[in-house]
Amino acid sequence: MDFTLTDTQHALLTRTRKTAETWADRALEIRRHTLEHGQHHPGFWKDYCAAGTTGFLVPREHGGSDQGLLAAALSLEAFAARGLMLTLPVLTNAVARLIRVAGSEELRARHLPAIADGSLVIGMGFTEAEAGHNFARMSTYAQRDGDHLVVNGEKAYISGADVADRLLLVVRSLTKEQRSERGLPRLAGFTAMLVDPRAEGVTLTEQRLGDREGLRQWKITFNDVRVPAADIIGAEHEAIVHLFDALNIERVLFTAISLGGAAHLLDRAVGYAKSRTVFGDQPIGAYQAIAHPLARTHTQLESARLLAYRAAALFDQGADAVTVGTAANMAKLLAADVAYQAADQTLQTFGAAGWDENQGLVDHYLDTRMFRSTPVSQELALNFIAETTLGLPRSR
Numbered sequence: 001m002d003f004t005l006t007d008t009q010h011a012l013l014t015r016t017r018k019t020a021e022t023w024a025d026r027a028l029e030i031r032r033h034t035l036e037h038g039q040h041h042p043g044f045w046k047d048y049c050a051a052g053t054t055g056f057l058v059p060r061e062h063g064g065s066d067q068g069l070l071a072a073a074l075s076l077e078a079f080a081a082r083g084l085m086l087t088l089p090v091l092t093n094a095v096a097r098l099i100r101v102a103g104s105e106e107l108r109a110r111h112l113p114a115i116a117d118g119s120l121v122i123g124m125g126f127t128e129a130e131a132g133h134n135f136a137r138m139s140t141y142a143q144r145d146g147d148h149l150v151v152n153g154e155k156a157y158i159s160g161a162d163v164a165d166r167l168l169l170v171v172r173s174l175t176k177e178q179r180s181e182r183g184l185p186r187l188a189g190f191t192a193m194l195v196d197p198r199a200e201g202v203t204l205t206e207q208r209l210g211d212r213e214g215l216r217q218w219k220i221t222f223n224d225v226r227v228p229a230a231d232i233i234g235a236e237h238e239a240i241v242h243l244f245d246a247l248n249i250e251r252v253l254f255t256a257i258s259l260g261g262a263a264h265l266l267d268r269a270v271g272y273a274k275s276r277t278v279f280g281d282q283p284i285g286a287y288q289a290i291a292h293p294l295a296r297t298h299t300q301l302e303s304a305r306l307l308a309y310r311a312a313a314l315f316d317q318g319a320d321a322v323t324v325g326t327a328a329n330m331a332k333l334l335a336a337d338v339a340y341q342a343a344d345q346t347l348q349t350f351g352a353a354g355w356d357e358n359q360g361l362v363d364h365y366l367d368t369r370m371f372r373s374t375p376v377s378q379e380l381a382l383n384f385i386a387e388t389t390l391g392l393p394r395s396r
Contacts, residue, residue, distance in 0.1 A: 027083035049118030062112035073256035080260025102234035123164035192239035
């Protein structure tokens with residue numbers, strides 16, 4: 001395995017890091033702007049897009065750079081390493097891939113150029129309060145009405161629906177009886193589509209989750225929402241066929257953000273440990289009680305990074321979804337834990353100063369804790385690894 005980045009990837013990192021460094025001191029301002037105004041900070045977003053960070057998974061004929069998942073991971077990690085943790089670009093990248101491989105030519109021509117230039121931001125509408133990550137329990141439903149689908153139901157814990165221009169909505173489209181009549185498996189009968197979160201019949205109700213990930217969270221109710229059939233991605237009733245690619249992308253890129261966030265926190269903790277003096281003339285970093293946890297965190301971060309890059313490289317090389325999914329789940333598992341460990345140890349290193357809201361460390365602490373539950377929980381990641389890699393029975 002070659003761990004050397006290409007010249008193109010080095011150029012990408014140089015460009016990305018330069019942009020991230022320009023805005024690093026304004027990370028809290030950027031976060032608060034998104035929360036208060038329901039949009040990305042205009043100045044930051046302009047620079048972010050100008051750095052070529054929005055078209056990695058979009059083909060060149062549609063205005064993208066087509067550099068692949070590893071390039072997207074490197075970019076998002078670099079921004080997170082400067083305290084700029086961006087989750088909606090994760091979801092937009094995942095949906096871009098879905099549109100590319102399963103969307104109609106009209107849908108690709110309509111949306112991929114806008115994704116590539118950053119003018120189209122897409123969120124995801126999967127989870128429901130009673131279903132969680134279990135597709136089989138999903139109840140939001142769509143019925144055909146001519147050249148439209150009519151959607152009814154409710155999604156919950158949807159990040160950034162106020163910021164997104166569109167949502168990737170996954171709904172039931174066949175009843176259990178219809179699936180049985182057609183001899184289809186239990187996970188058939190789902191349809192994926194793009195929905196305007198401001199469309200008639202859509203109601204957004206904020207769920208107060210403490211503004212995690214720098215985004216507000218929403219419950220979304222669909223009451224006879226009419227969605228043009230032209231906005232369906234892939235074959236009707238067969239969304240599951242292509243969704244695993246999108247979910248693998250989501251996991252790899254959330255992992256990249258976790259790694260960047262951990263690096264940012266570790267850098268701050270090390271800097272503080274070098275400069276803070278309490279007893280005598282030695283900085284607190286001279287004490288093994290401070291130094292050893294930071295050294296261990298650094299080692300674990302480097303290990304998780306290698307696994308994350310491997311998962312992205314496997315995807316770019318065209319490995320099958322299970323192979324990529326296994327590597328992605330392993331990387332997510334390690335990265336979420338090390339990011340949380342880095343946040344906890346950074347707060348411990350800073351002491352009382354770490355709880356100052358202007359430091360932003362408490363937000364990082366809570367965000368990294370959430371990464372242990374999203375986009376998939378640690379337990380579900382372990383289930384996947386146990387079943388696909390170790391050949392153990394399906395978990396109950």
